Amino acid sequence: VIALGGVTPKARWSRRLIAAASLAVLLVGGLSVKLAELQLTDGATLAGMARANTVHRIVLEADRGIIYDRHGGALVANSPVWNLEVTPAALPVDARARTTELSELARITGVPEPKLVADLLAADPYADVPVGGNLTQAQELALAERLPDLAGASIAQRSMRTYVEPLVFGHVVGYVGPLNDADLKRLRPSGYLPGEAVGKVGVEAGFESMLRGQNGWADVQVDARGQVVRTIDSQAPVPGKSVYLSLDAALQRATAQSLADGLVRDHKKAGASVVVDPRTGEVLALVSLPGYDTNVFTHGISQADYSKLLDDPNRPLLNRAISGQYAPGSTFKMVTATAGLQEGKITASTLLNCPSYINVNGWIYHNWASYSLGQMNVSKALATSCDTFFYQVAAMVGDVTLARYARAFGFGQAKDIEMPGVMPGLVPDRIWKQLQCGVPDLNSDACRWSQGDTITFGIGQSYLLTTPLNQAVYVAALANGGLVMRPTLMHEVRDSSGQVVQSLHAEVTGHVPASAANIMAVREGMRQEINRPYNLNYWFRAAGVPADGGGKTGTAQWGGSGLDLPTHAWFVFFAPYSQPEVAMSVFVERGELSEVEAAPIAVQMMKFYRDHAGAIRA
């Protein structure tokens, strides 16, 4: 190549070189275009995905409020538990490393590996998925040690409810459990999250809105291993409010003990008792036996254990105090007496015969005594619990009026107490009988209200059903002169700073339509009943408790009609007589003799109350 003087030769661009240069320009240009598309057109979307990747919202769980008795004794504690959580997206990318880590996690937590893998595959890859149940201390330590090498795994501390003396307080306090799908649908608008603990039974459910705190949150930046790098923004959780129940823990224990002693003494399996303050409707004690360990529900109950509880013939899961419906038997006679007096069918001094039986349309209805007790007024009829006296009164009053009085005393009414599962009992009438008989011919015996129905109604049989809670409210109304109180378990509610935000509000839900004098006549009968020598009075004397109050026994037949039917034993009681402070019902399932089975339980409870009235009322 010859170049002329002073001229640097130009580059000799061959066609191939030009083609190569064009290709390079084309390829780099193409990359630029695609890059612009990615960074400008999709930029906002992808930047959002980057944020979703790197910024996580963590729920800061609020502590649930504590449940106390009226004096501030804790009935539940929030105890810390540890869970393993895994963020699937943060697991090692390399398949072999991932498999190794998963089998190690399975080994530490004791969760079968296939289940672990299946759970993680099914979950949201960017969420913290709880794996396995609560870790034991040893597991937690083992895991914490290995955590730095386990990408995507973390230990979450949660708090779990631990219940105090669940066999005594369990039926009142209840327990919490994870939200099921049905609950979730209902509670989602209130901000509940799947798997969140929610009160299932007892006041845990009844005071759910108070006990539940307001969860907080934190937006944190996490790295690819799921480790928190920094907190961007957060809102602290607001703990739930503390609920101080109207229960007196000591009286509750004494009630449970007295009832348990009574059941053991008479070889009975189940019973219930409710103590209320007749002036306010406050429930001071509420016991249903047998109880069960509510802690097994919060700590995760196995299907086998749950089935065992469900299939137990003594039905420990049933809260008999509010959900058990039984015939009241003779404890109902005060209603019949009140109706007879108020309707003018009898007066306090009207004397009626108390024969050993009466004959109604050819049907014989017996008294409990096989001999005539002679003539008596209503008070003595109550004290001696003369069935034939009240058959006559019921016949005079009639079923419609009797039902009206029963409802006025709160029978057949589901009480608005702060617990789910409250049953109303049943006040039967003609229409009810026709509706439920299930026979097309409404004039058949199964459907038609008979005179027999009316007179047995008068002694608390027939189709009448009540609950121990309703019984306590009923006897409280007799104690306080005719006010049907709303039973309540709330003493007060305090927020996390200890400020009282809500306190007891005594509420009268109904007035018994009876004059004070008539109610006094009925009360007089109850006073006499517990003062009969060689009868109930024996228990008071034996226990050293003055028989100052009014009571009524009841041995109710159930399971059909006829002779030799099984019975339940009742005792309702209020004290002291002039200024009643407590009203109670005692129920012994399958109790045969209320005087010797149910009444002594109430006397034992009353003894405790007398001895500790100062502390209870403090």
Next chain:
Amino acid sequence: MTTGAVWRRLDPLQPLLVGMLAVLGLMTVYSARADWSRQLVWVVLGACAYAAASAFDYRRLRPVALGLYAATVLMLLAVHLVGHTTLGARRWVSVAGFPLEPSELSKLLLVVVLAAYLSRTDRLSWRSFGGALLLIAPPACLIVTQPDLGTTMVLVAVIFGMLFLAGASAWQLFSLVFAGGVALPLLPYVLHGYQRKRLEIFLDPSQDPLGAGYNLVQARIAVGAGGLFGQGWLHGLQGQLGFVPERATDFVFAIFAEEFGLLGSLVLLAVFGTLLIRLLRSAALAPDRFGGLMAGGVFVMILAQVVENVGMNIGLLPIAGIPLPLISYGGSATITTLAALGLVQSVVLRRRVVAHGAGDPVTLGTITRRAQA
């Protein structure tokens, strides 16, 4: 003629562009939390290699091309015999305690060997066409079985590109394309499980968003999150928090694009583009066919790496472990790339020039030889 005059023939733009890339590379490697001081050492070593290669008369490589070829094959054999295995592939050998990746160096050596072979004749006969393919087959087999899909792809591009620049006829090129088309369906049988997986996932990234598709998805997110202006150096969310895998090597471009945005990325591509055109200009200036083909080979080598690396970072091409020249962390690749660019500079330095006022065009080579004599 003085040595000062020699340096005036230097392509001054090329070291400038290379320097810019090296600085951007160091910044990105630092941001990717890799050992940037080691990378700095490699850049310095590479700069020495660059200077040495520039000063070295590239024409003296031609006689020893056979030896270089033998060395390449032996080196690749050594990888198979005594190499270290990482991530399922045997790519590394230790030399005096330093891990080396011979396949990186082999790219450059094969460019030199091919340039030497193809420059024996001015025209590319079918015979030398076939000879070139036979020549390249053994080292290519050794690389593909390491397995190193990325380097293999670069090698294929280099062969095709150099044959094209050597003047291969349309028929010859077509036969190559045809052979490739026939071989492509066989690819799944040759590929390792993970490589096949990578290809499948490239075709459908959603099939395994947590496993192998994760890299692709996360890199794409990082690039897109950069937007127009980028999130700022050291402030890329995806990169800094470790969501971008292999962030200092294969996916270094995603880190760069996230932090410097579209504007920064376009600058980077423009620098690469200018450098590439500059390499072709060096080929056009080359005093002989050997130098021209060598410069052309280096051009193809760098072009292929840039296109594949950026392409896979933005989800345009399947994932293959290929470094972005001078940006990715890695000693073997950095030093090899700088040495290759130095060789091209050597070609430029030894171009024919006409001295001012002198009648005879003299080549630098002549001067050097005279000086030695």
